Amino acid sequence: MNRIIMFLKAKSIGLLIGILWATLSCFTPTADPTQAIGVSIQSGEAHQLASYFDKDLELRIDPVGVDFASVQAGQAELIMRSFFRKYPPLRFRTDEQGSTPHLRYATGTYWSGSRSFHINVLMRQATPGQYRIHSIQVNE
Known part of the structure; x- marks a missing residue:
């Protein structure tokens, strides 16, 4: 059970970082x-x-x-x-x-x-x- 929770947390953090990266790249001056x-x-x-x-x-x-x-x-x-x-x-x-x-x-x-x-x-x-x-x- 703990492994599943740790896996889901890691996936959530990765997804959050991906969303943040995509959002910030929209506002770069080179866009x-x-x-x-x-x-x-x-x-x-x-x-x-x-x-x-x-x-x-x-x-x-x-x-x-x-x-x-x-x-x-x-x-x-x-x-x-x-x-x-x-x-x-x-x-x-x-x-x-x-x-x-x-x-x-x-x-x-x-x-x-x-x-x-x-x-x-x-x-x-x-x-x-x-x-x-x-x-x-x-x-x-």
């Missing part, structure tokens, strides 16, 4: 934020998306007439929240993504009702391994 950004867009979560914004970014949203060469992250979050309210997400698909040593980009298609939008996201390296959104463009 690619592209998937999390896609999830934020898919769910229409402006606040979650804004957590990846650079301090200032380019924001162009043709369907609502937004065209800023530079806007502060807080203002960009409010604008994205307004876009998501006006065009609630039905689904989002990442169409293409790529990177260079200091840049990452992703393009995707966002559907809201019967309308579809093409979204481009450009990220710049802020610190080694950490990328921030520098530009978002939305076109119908």
